Amino acid sequence: METQLFDVVIVGGAATGSSAAYFLLSNPDFQGKVLVLEQDPSYQHCATTLSAASIRHQFSTPENIRMSMFGTEFLRQFKRNMDVDGDAADPAFVEGGYLFLATNDGVETLRSNLEVQQAEGANIHMYDAPDLAAKYPWMNTSDLAAGSLGLSGEGWLDAYGMMQGMRRKAISLGATYRSARVQKLLHQNGHITGVELDNGEQIHAKFVINAAGTDATRLALTAGIDLPVQSHKRSVFYFTSPAAVPGCPMVIDPTGAYFRPEGEGFIAGIAPSADQDPPCTDFDVQHELFDELLWPLLAERVPGFEALRLVRSWAGHYDMNLLDQNLILGPHPHMQHLLFANGLSGHGMQQAPAVGRALSELIIYGQFRSLDLTRLGWQRILENQPLIEKNVV
Ligand SMILES: Cc1cc2nc3c(=O)[nH]c(=O)nc-3n(C[C@H](O)[C@H](O)[C@H](O)COP(=O)(O)OP(=O)(O)OC[C@H]3O[C@@H](n4cnc5c(N)ncnc54)[C@H](O)[C@@H]3O)c2cc1C
Known part of the structure; x- marks a missing residue:
């Protein structure tokens, strides 16, 4: 069974795929036809929907900083650029800042990262412990030496809203979205020729983009390419608290725990230790992480969180790049016209505009x-x- 020829077929229509479709079709230098194949139009299990949806400029790699800075610019212009027939999508972008905290051990890293960030134009300021105590009286700063805060551009958003805004705009510009699962990539003599769906239908394309998140590795293998990306679970916990924490940014604790405001409450999370973090495809929340590790850490940092109330929780999957937890972008030298955008490892929401x-x-x-x-x-x-990124959360 054969169908028509497309210029670009994008496998996966969430944040990365929809961003690519939008940027292709909004560029007057592109006149082609774009097909986005998405196996789950409800998007309920993709990383985009389950994301903690935060954006920071505080990376240590210039490319990561620049990509996120473009993400901020994109979000600030979102309503105008994603407008369809006068109806503007709202990604609910809150520029609440990231605060990276450091004990004595971490200060040098914080300082050297700050130099890179400022050289790239990021608006980050470093506070010493007394400054932190004065600025955040609700926080226990007794073990801290410093903290770096994004004064503008960093914050959080509605990831699903952002993705749907890009998707809708891409469709208005001519993208075809189709509900279908790609079974394999088609190729000939080191050149991609299209994709085959799970019903056997073949779709031919000049270019194929692999934006399939955690399924990208299986797909790559069908073209003989070993993509070092694995699915790893991350749980997110939403809680309310009677504690007053005015001006609370996204806080990254020296222990790796994070928390930030979300609606009437907060979300928080922490990566499990390496021995508790196998490749994983189920969506069971790691409740023991919250009870045994995260809650005590939160209560230690913000004494008022001792009395928090856990309201709900969910788990999603990082598409983890096993080499360096950074994006793998662009063509593989052995397969022409197949472009990768995988291994986003927990920062793909903020990077989606730059990647697309x-x-x-x-x-x-x-x-x-x-x-x-x-x-x-x-x-x-x-x-x-590896391209080492020191600020992995
Ligand atoms: C718990 C959690 C917290 C996170 N927090 C942040 C954060 O704070 N900030 C940040 O920037 N990033 C964060 N991320 C990472 C970010 O959400 C992801 O990197 C980003 O959403 C990846 O987008 P994507 O479109 O590449 O992949 P996905 O969102 O996973 O989408 C892939 C899509 O491809 C489709 N697909 C897969 N295989 C096929 C196939 N064979 N055929 C057709 N369709 C297919 C899937 O159905 C899916 O819709 C977090 C992720 C998780 C899980």
């Missing part, structure tokens, strides 16, 4: 135009040379 734009440039111009993301390509993977 980069993919569109690779297709339209054959090179990056806005932001040189060459270092995030396949070469480092093939040479086993």
Whole structure:
């Protein structure tokens, strides 16, 4: 069974796929046809929907900082650019800031990261412990030496709303979204030729984008490519608290625990230790993480959280790049016209606009135009040379 030819087929229509579709079709230099294949139009299990949906400029790698800064710019213009027939999508962007806390051991890293961030133009300020105590009287600062706060541009958003806004806009610009599961990639002589669906139907394309999140590894293998990306579970806990915490940003504790305001309450999480973090595809929440580790840490940092009330929780999957927890972007040298955007490892929501734009440039111009993301390509993977990001949350 055969169908029509598309210029670009995108596998996966969540944040990354919809961003790529939007950036392709909003570029006057692109005149092609775009098909987005999404296996689950309810989007209930994808990382995008289950995300903690926060955006920070506090990375240690210039490319990550720049990508997130573009994410902020994109969010600030979102309502205008995603408008369809006068109806503007709202990603509910709150510029509440990130606060990275450090004990004596972590101060040097915080300081060297700050230098990189400021050199890239990020608006980050470092506070010493007395400043932190004065600014956040609800916080226990007794073990802290410093903290770095994003004064603008960082915060949180409605990830589902952002994705749906991009999707809707892409459709208004001509993208076709189809509910279908891609079973395998089709290729010939080192050149991608299209995809095959699970019903056997083949769809031919000049370019294919693998934006399939945690299914990207299986798909890549059907083209003989070993993508070092694995699905790892992260649980998110929503709680309310009688504690007053005015001006609470997204707080990243030195222990790796995080919390931030969300609606009337807060969300929080922490990565499990490596031995408790196997590759994983179920959605069972790791309640023991909350009871045994996270809650005590939250109560230690904010004494008022001792009396918090856990309201709900959920688990989602990171598409974890096992080499360096950074994005793998662009073509593999052995397969032409197959573009990857995988291994986003927990920062793909904020990077989705920059990644979509980069993919569109690779297709339209054959090179990056806005932001040189060459270092995030396949070469480092093939040479086993990690691009180290020190600020992984
Ligand atoms: C708990 C949690 C917290 C997070 N917190 C943050 C955060 O604070 N900030 C941040 O920036 N990022 C965060 N992330 C990461 C971010 O959500 C993801 O990196 C981002 O959403 C990835 O988007 P994606 O479109 O690449 O993948 P996904 O959202 O996973 O989408 C992939 C899509 O592909 C579809 N698909 C898969 N296989 C096929 C197939 N064979 N055929 C057709 N369709 C297919 C899926 O149905 C899915 O809709 C978090 C993630 C999780 C799980």
